Amino acid sequence: MRITEMMPKECRELLARTGFGRLGCSRDNQPYIVPVYFAYDSDRLYGFSTFGRKVDWMRENPKVCIEVDEVKGSDSWTCVIVEGRYEELPDTAQSNPARQRAYSLLETRALWWQNAEAARNIEGKSESVSPIFYCIHIDAISGHRAEPDPVESDKPVIRVLD
Amino acid sequence: MRITEMMPKECRELLARTGFGRLGCSRDNQPYIVPVYFAYDSDRLYGFSTFGRKVDWMRENPKVCIEVDEVKGSDSWTCVIVEGRYEELPDTAQSNPARQRAYSLLETRALWWQNAEAARNIEGKSESVSPIFYCIHIDAISGHRAEPDPVESDKPVIRVLD
Numbered sequence: 001m002r003i004t005e006m007m008p009k010e011c012r013e014l015l016a017r018t019g020f021g022r023l024g025c026s027r028d029n030q031p032y033i034v035p036v037y038f039a040y041d042s043d044r045l046y047g048f049s050t051f052g053r054k055v056d057w058m059r060e061n062p063k064v065c066i067e068v069d070e071v072k073g074s075d076s077w078t079c080v081i082v083e084g085r086y087e088e089l090p091d092t093a094q095s096n097p098a099r100q101r102a103y104s105l106l107e108t109r110a111l112w113w114q115n116a117e118a119a120r121n122i123e124g125k126s127e128s129v130s131p132i133f134y135c136i137h138i139d140a141i142s143g144h145r146a147e148p149d150p151v152e153s154d155k156p157v158i159r160v161l162d
Numbered sequence: 163m164r165i166t167e168m169m170p171k172e173c174r175e176l177l178a179r180t181g182f183g184r185l186g187c188s189r190d191n192q193p194y195i196v197p198v199y200f201a202y203d204s205d206r207l208y209g210f211s212t213f214g215r216k217v218d219w220m221r222e223n224p225k226v227c228i229e230v231d232e233v234k235g236s237d238s239w240t241c242v243i244v245e246g247r248y249e250e251l252p253d254t255a256q257s258n259p260a261r262q263r264a265y266s267l268l269e270t271r272a273l274w275w276q277n278a279e280a281a282r283n284i285e286g287k288s289e290s291v292s293p294i295f296y297c298i299h300i301d302a303i304s305g306h307r308a309e310p311d312p313v314e315s316d317k318p319v320i321r322v323l324d
Contacts, residue, residue: 022229024186024193031186031193033229035241067184067195079197 001075006143011080014068014143015040021068023047023136025057025086032057038066038136039105045084045136046102055132058086064136073148080143084136102133163237168305173242176230176305177202183230185209185298187219187248194219200228200298201267207246207298208264217294220248226298235310242305246298264295 006014015021015038023036034054038045045066049055058064066082089099168176177183177200185198196216200207207228211217220226228244251261 022184022195024188024195024227026186026188026191026193029188029191029223030225030245031188031195031227032245033184033186033193033195033227033243035229035231035233035239037236061191063192065186065193065195067197069197071197074199077197081195083192083194 001146001148003144003146006078006080006145008141010145011141011143012040014070014078014080015045015082018068018070021066023054024065024067025054026061026063027057036066037106039102041101041105043138045082045138046105047134047136048102048106049132049134051130051132055088055134058134059088062086066136075146075148078143078145080141082136082138083140084138087135087137089133089135098135099133102135106133163308163310165306165308168240168242168307170303172307173303173305174202176232176240176242177207177244180230180232183228185216186227186229187216188223188225189219198228199268201264203263203267205300207244207300208267209296209298210264210268211294211296213292213294217250217296220296221250224248228298237308237310240305240307242303244298244300245302246300249297249299251295251297260297261295264297 019039020035020037022033024031024033026032032053036047036049038047062085064084064086066084067079068082069077069079071077089095089102091099181201182197182199184195186193186195188194194215198209198211200209224247226246226248228246229241230244231239231241233239251257251264253261
């Protein structure tokens with residue numbers, strides 16, 4: 001297996017293509033990870049959630065990490081790490097342009113509302129749900145790619161026939 | 163989509179079956195996530211690594227989170243969250259029983275050494291690699307399962323023929 005660093009452009013392409021990863025937040029230096037869907041937009045990621053531990057923690061400490069990977073096998077994968085800052089986009093005049101942008105990008109992923117609805121209904125809770133839009137400002141991005149080492153069968157045929 | 167809580171036994175079964183997830187650690191309240199392979203053993207997870215940011219951070223702050231999921235689709239997935247504490251297993255008389263246990267469990271996953279070797283060779287670095295065994299003591303575990311709502315096609319055939 002050979003591991004190489006990905007170019008920033010390749011990292012951003014992975015974020016745009018997948019729109020799915022794991023978000024890490026932290027309180028009192030205790031990390032917490034949840035899977036999230038997001039929409040990539042230049043220097044930020046947009047997301048949507050109902051209120052819960054993740055939003056509670058990110059309001060207190062906006063430092064987050066997003067990890068996105070594509071694993072084909074143990075020796076064939078890509079992995080991108082984003083360090084960023086959480087910003088909530090409340091329903092105010094000031095936040096409305098970003099909120100609208102988030103909405104329009106997330107709208108293309110049909111499941112965003114479904115997830116929020118399901119979270120509301122977990123364990124029979126039926127209180128009304130307040131949609132929470134947020135963005136993650138990307139401060140740093142890095143990525144690695146693993147590829148299998150060449151094997152016998154990859155050698156030119158002439159070598160096999162020697 | 164319907165989301166339900168998983169029983170602790172179901173959570174542990176998922177950890178044992180997958181042996182793969184994302185590990186979150188934190189420094190100065192900045193979370194960091196990496197994919198990891200591990201071996202589940204009762205009240206702990208065993209892992210193996212070469213030295214890097216993750217080990218550096220966990221030595222300073224042992225609070226970690228492990229997230230494991232199986233995603234079949236946006237409305238069909240399971241997700242388990244472990245909160246735990248990192249303990250390194252150095253090559254000493256005191257740590258050797260746990261270290262041997264880690265080795266024997268990880269040995270069954272053929273790729274553990276391959277990953278360490280690849281990490282050593284990343285970007286042409288060729289310094290000798292010191293294997294680092296560690297375990298994550300499980301302090302808390304929780305999990306959720308999402309299942310699709312019943313749809314028309316799931317109804318008995320007699321209903322379709324009505």
